[in-house]
Amino acid sequence: MALTRDAVLAALKAVTDPASGQDIVAAGIVRALNVDGDAVRFVVEVAPDQATAYGPVRQAAEDAVKALGASSVSAVMTAHSAPKAPPDLKGGAKPKPAGPEKIPGVDRILAIASGKGGVGKSTVSANLACALAAEGRRVGLLDADVYGPSQPRMLGVSGRPASPDGKIILPMRNFGVTMMSMGLMVNEGQAVVWRGPMLMGALQQMLMQVQWGALDVLLVDLPPGTGDVQMTLSQKAYVDGAVVVSTPQDVALLDARKGIDMFNQMNVPIVGLIENMSTHICSNCGHEEHIFGHGGVAAEAAKIGVPLLAEIPLHLDIRKAADGGAPIVVSKPDSAQAGAFRDLARTLIAAGKA
Numbered sequence: 001m002a003l004t005r006d007a008v009l010a011a012l013k014a015v016t017d018p019a020s021g022q023d024i025v026a027a028g029i030v031r032a033l034n035v036d037g038d039a040v041r042f043v044v045e046v047a048p049d050q051a052t053a054y055g056p057v058r059q060a061a062e063d064a065v066k067a068l069g070a071s072s073v074s075a076v077m078t079a080h081s082a083p084k085a086p087p088d089l090k091g092g093a094k095p096k097p098a099g100p101e102k103i104p105g106v107d108r109i110l111a112i113a114s115g116k117g118g119v120g121k122s123t124v125s126a127n128l129a130c131a132l133a134a135e136g137r138r139v140g141l142l143d144a145d146v147y148g149p150s151q152p153r154m155l156g157v158s159g160r161p162a163s164p165d166g167k168i169i170l171p172m173r174n175f176g177v178t179m180m181s182m183g184l185m186v187n188e189g190q191a192v193v194w195r196g197p198m199l200m201g202a203l204q205q206m207l208m209q210v211q212w213g214a215l216d217v218l219l220v221d222l223p224p225g226t227g228d229v230q231m232t233l234s235q236k237a238y239v240d241g242a243v244v245v246s247t248p249q250d251v252a253l254l255d256a257r258k259g260i261d262m263f264n265q266m267n268v269p270i271v272g273l274i275e276n277m278s279t280h281i282c283s284n285c286g287h288e289e290h291i292f293g294h295g296g297v298a299a300e301a302a303k304i305g306v307p308l309l310a311e312i313p314l315h316l317d318i319r320k321a322a323d324g325g326a327p328i329v330v331s332k333p334d335s336a337q338a339g340a341f342r343d344l345a346r347t348l349i350a351a352g353k354a
């Protein structure tokens, strides 16, 4: 029986963390949850001197997931080296008035944008990050979609990032990708209701206070549209280029044009466009149909004189893999669908953009 990530998280929430009295998911000790069909893997992270005391908690967590019908459950216990103080992004440092800065150690920043919501920008970002890592690139992914952060789910990352000194934030890592998301800073299901200046401060902290390490490229998964976050990113950090994701549908394309115009105004070069949900291949019979039309993004790219970087098919496996916490590039690396993302990664590397 294929399990959903939500069902597994719900089962884990029934287990109590003895130290905080909260459930173990809210307490942030469940990490790197990965649901692949009916096989489930996760990590229970505790302080080194608590490893023995948490043995029964690990067992209870494993039993709770097995009771859902999982065929295999691997719950590994690891010890973190320093006590974690969750960094306070909300009340954080006031944004510095300075102009765009380079992030120390980060060679280039590539923004992944879309004009319209739901066109697959986060799916593209997660798969592209994993595909670049598979090509041997040192890649980071900043989920700047503050109102709807989806990278923790897509990359199978959970728990709170540690901040041993309350200033530097240690990013999370999975599938070779160093990642940070606003979704890891707020409790799951909690709405983010910050106003512009708070958002700007939080984004700046995620850019500058996260210990990204040495990266060839940092992908920034932006929220849809042309708002505060896009402006702040290009004002605070030196952005080398933007990739705009759109479906072939007229309405999505119309919004993509606004996004392109915004990057032009902010002097961020458009590296190219990606047509997502380009064609639908039925997973039963292989029949191909163009649900959202076809070729619209290619025509737009030609019109504005930028490359069409990829045409990604609409396929059930891409959606299932993203929901299961292991993007298709990782879970089915040899499939044709993963191939589309791997080709995209190679194209960007060859062009010196990633």
Ligand SMILES: Nc1ncnc2c1ncn2[C@@H]1O[C@H](COP(=O)(O)OP(=O)(O)OP(=O)(O)O)[C@@H](O)[C@H]1O
Residues within 6 Å of the ligand: 114, 116, 117, 118, 119, 120, 121, 122, 123, 124, 145, 148, 150, 223, 224, 276, 277, 312, 313, 314, 315, 316, 318, 319, 320, 322, 323
């Ligand atoms: N090529 C694809 N094939 C199948 N499903 C896809 C594909 N691309 C995206 N999806 C699915 O469509 C939904 C929306 O995708 P995603 O969250 O990546 O979009 P988004 O543009 O980042 O959305 P938002 O505006 O909410 O940030 C998700 O359920 C995702 O799994």
